[in-house]
Amino acid sequence: MSQGTLYATQQIRSLAPKALVKHFKLDVKVTDKDDVYHKNFPLNKIPAFVGPKGFKLHEVIAISLYINLADPKSKLLGKNAAEYAQVLKWASFANTELLPTEAKVFKPLNGAVPYNKKQVDEGSAYLEQVVGIFESRLADFTYLVGERLTFADIFAASVFVRGFDFLFGQEWRKAHPNTTRWFKTIIATPILAEYLADYKFIEKPIEFTPPKKEKKKEAAPAAAKKEQAPKKKEVDEDAEPPAAPKPKHPLEALGKPKAVLDEWKRVYSNEETRETAIP
Structure with a gap:
């Protein structure tokens, strides 16, 4: 069945x-x-x-x-209640803290979600704290719980795969030797070897590559410029004002004389005054 x-x-x-x-x-x-x-x-x-x-x-x-x-002979859940609780602790920790934080960092980098530098930086900082918990435990122990392989190791290692896929390059692995050694040990066990025995580690973590911007079409030539109106002469505020016109002579109001003055002078000077110059 x-x-x-x-x-x-x-x-x-x-x-x-x-x-x-x-x-x-x-x-x-x-x-x-x-x-x-x-x-x-x-x-x-x-x-x-x-x-x-x-x-x-x-x-x-x-x-x-x-x-x-389902297998009553399974030893993957610990040998007593204390170890069983620790198995659940590590599995839950990997599921709720490690995997979501890994995704928060690598998904914006590989284009799965929009890139946000602040989100990536904050996620990277928190991921380092989470991994630090594993690194501290594995500094003194081969496995996460007790002295033998448990479900905690199997599940946590499977979750770490995403970190090693995208984020944990050669420099990171040198800085986290305990976690790296443990990960290699667990993926080589018979339970995971079929899926991860040939796992290839990355040299460098994935980096964000901005998408290429499409070139904008050239704008149509601008319309001919309108003729500019002649500029008004600028007024020199410091220049002296023009002089006022001279007042007219009072005799100019009488208009031009009808008699030819020059002719009268000539006659007056050369002719007899009584008979000719003054008729």
Whole structure:
């Protein structure tokens, strides 16, 4: 009898439950979304699980725990209650803090979402704090919980894949030797080796490349310029005002004389005054 159907895609949260199904050799069908999925999971989130008698699960940690418990011999959940709680702690921490912060940084860089430098810088700073928690634990221990491999390592390593895909280049790996060593150890385990054994590490982190701007079409030639009106002569405020016109002589008001004055003078000077000059 089938143990159920696991809906998993290429999204990184699908990797751990998919690997566990194969590791435990469960009779679980692993498939992409179909009509049954869309009918039962309206939020369209991956992974999802449908079991016998209408049993349904969403949320990756819940699904992974259910798959682990399907094998009573599984030792991936710790050897006691304290370790079990720590397994849940690390898995939850990776799911809610590590993966979303990685996405906040690399998605604007690879063009999946609009680029925002402030968002990327803030995300990078917080991501460094989150990774610092792993780095501190792994400085003294090989695994996240106890002294052996647990689901916490499997799930956290699968989530770290996105960071190593886009952000954690050679310089980063040198600065975080404990996390890098642990990641290489976990992806080489039989549970993840089939999916990540040939994993290729990047040399440099992805960088934002601004999209090329389309060249604007050349504007149509401008219309002919209108003839400019002649400029008015500027008034020199410092120049002296023109002199007032001289007043007219009072005799000018009488108009021009009708007699020819020059002719009268000539006659008066050369002729006899009584007889000719003064008729």
